[in-house]
Amino acid sequence: xxxxIFFIGDFPIRSYGIVLSLSIILATxxxxxxxxxxxxxxxxxxxxxxxxxxFFGLLGARLWDVFFFDWDYYGNHLxxxxxxxxxxxxxxxxxxxxxxxxxxxARSKKLDVIHLADILSPAIILGQALGRCANLLNGDAFGAPxxxxxxxxxxxxxxxxxxxxxxxxxxAEVWECQLDIVILALLLIxxxxxxxxxxxxxxxxxLYSAARFFLEYFRGDYPELVLGIFKSAQMTSVIAxxxxxxxxxxxxxxxxxxxxx
Numbered sequence: 529x530x531x532x533i534f535f536i537g538d539f540p541i542r543s544y545g546i547v548l549s550l551s552i553i554l555a556t557x558x559x560x561x562x563x564x565x566x567x568x569x570x571x572x573x574x575x576x577x578x579x580x581x582x583f584f585g586l587l588g589a590r591l592w593d594v595f596f597f598d599w600d601y602y603g604n605h606l607x608x609x610x611x612x613x614x615x616x617x618x619x620x621x622x623x624x625x626x627x628x629x630x631x632x633x634a635r636s637k638k639l640d641v642i643h644l645a646d647i648l649s650p651a652i653i654l655g656q657a658l659g660r661c662a663n664l665l666n667g668d669a670f671g672a673p674x675x676x677x678x679x680x681x682x683x684x685x686x687x688x689x690x691x692x693x694x695x696x697x698x699x700a701e702v703w704e705c706q707l708d709i710v711i712l713a714l715l716l717i718x719x720x721x722x723x724x725x726x727x728x729x730x731x732x733x734x735l736y737s738a739a740r741f742f743l744e745y746f747r748g749d750y751p752e753l754v755l756g757i758f759k760s761a762q763m764t765s766v767i768a769x770x771x772x773x774x775x776x777x778x779x780x781x782x783x784x785x786x787x788x789x
Contacts, residue, residue, distance in 0.1 A: 530543055530665065531543060531544065531665065531666060531667065531683070531685055531686065533546065542666070543662070543665040543666070544662045544663075544665055544666035545662075547658065547659075547661050547662035547665060548586075548659060548662040550658060551654075551655045551656075551657075551658035551659045551661075551662065552578060552582035552585075552655060553578075554654065554655070554658060555578070555582075555651045555652065555654050555655030555658070556574060556575065556577075556578025556579075556582070556651070558650065558651040558654050559574050559577070559578065559647070559648045559651035559652075560574040560575070560578075562647050562648065562650060562651060563644075563647055563648070566647050568640075568643075570639060570644060570647065573633075573634065573637055573639065576633060577630045577633055577634065577648075580629050580630060580633050581626040581627070581629055581630035581633075582626065583629075584625045584626055584628070584629035585622040585623070585625055585626025585629070586617070586622065587625060588621040588622050588623075588624055588625020588626060589617040589618050589619060589621045589622030589625070590609070590610070590617055590618075590621075591621060591625075592618035592620060592621020592622070592624070592625075593617055593618040593621065594609055596618065596621075596760050598750075617659075617663075617668075617669075618761070619656055619659065619740075620740075620761060620764050620765075620768075622659075623652070623656075623736075626652075627645070627652075630648075631644075631645070642725055642726045642729070643725055645726070645728075645729040646719070646723075646725060646726065646727070646728035646729050649715050649728050649729050649731075649732035650712050650715045650716055650719070650732075652732065653708050653711050653712045653715065653732060653736065654708075654712055656708050656736070657704075657705045657706075657708035657709050657712065658705075660701045660702070660704050660705035660708065661705055663701040664701050664702060664705075666686065666687075667682045667683065667685075667686025667687055667688040667689065668686070668687050668688065668749065669700065669701045669704075669747070669749060670682065670686075670687070670688035670691070670692075670697050670700065670701065670747075670748055670749055671697040671698025671699060671700035671701075671746045671747055671748050672697060672698055672700075672746060672747065672748030672751075673692055673695040673696065673697055673698075673748065674695075674696050674697065674698055676696065677696060678696060679695070679696025679697045679698055679699065680696065680697050680698075680699050680702075681694055681695070681696055681697075682697070687749070688749075691748070691749070692748065697748060698746040698747075698748070700743055700746045700747045700748075703743060703746070704739065704740070704743050707739040707743070708736070708739075711732070711735045711736060711739065714731075714735060715728060715731065715732055715735075718731055724779040724780055724782075724783045725779070726775065726779050727776055727779050727780065730772040730773075730775045730776040730779070731772075731776060733768050733769070733771075733772035734769050734772045734773055734776065737764075737765040737766070737768045737769035737772065738765070738769060740761060740762075740765045741761075741762050741765040741766065741769070744758075744759050744761050744762045744765075747759070747761075
């Protein structure tokens with residue numbers, strides 16, 4: 529893995545930034561395709577939604593990490609808050625901020641926000657999968673030591689190496705990327721069924737939250753527990769999964785009652 533592609537003078541062009549930018553571009557492109565296939569004309573708004581959602585998603589991912597995971601450090605190093613290359617972009621914060629920003633824009637254009645969320649769910653998880661590739665190249669969002677010869681040994685310039693040295697670490701970010709692709713396939717399959725509006729996005733939240741919850745047991749970048757039980761990302765996953773499951777069930781029950789009338 530290479531953190532730096534090349535240098536312009538002393539300024540590094542980082543593989544992290546390039547792949548992260550590609551994740552936004554490709555997710556927007558996939559969203560454009562899904563919206564065009566849907567046939568409501570929403571695709572003409574997708575470039576703006578991608579740019580707005582991508583920008584606020586990155587901002588939210590960074591702020592979420594700073595305030596929920598690393599405030600003990602950044603509270604004393606405020607000038608480094610925007611130094612994303614040091615590691616520290618929380619996917620959950622990116623989803624919350626990015627989706628909210630996109631929804632506000634879509635609402636301003638009088639689009640059906642819930643229907644649009646269903647359309648874009650597979651594109652969002654695609655962007656997340658590619659984003660984990662960026663984490664791997666940057667050596668952040670890494671796993672805990674495996675205690676065996678199996679695992680990833682990161683370069684000396686990465687946060688993972690500075691944290692654990694030359695110990696093999698669980699490939700947590702690789703597994704998350706792979707699970708995100710599985711979730712993408714499941715969402716596409718689900719969209720081919722007679723689902724109720726809103727259920728596809730709820731399913732996306734449920735599947736990703738479940739995957740993230742179990743993967744956190746292999747993560748090693750922040751071992752602190754909330755209330756001595758779960759990591760912060762696990763607590764967020766439990767809450768998000770529960771809310772999404774309730775919404776998923778209520779939408780189906782409401783549809784059933786409507787059909788009976």
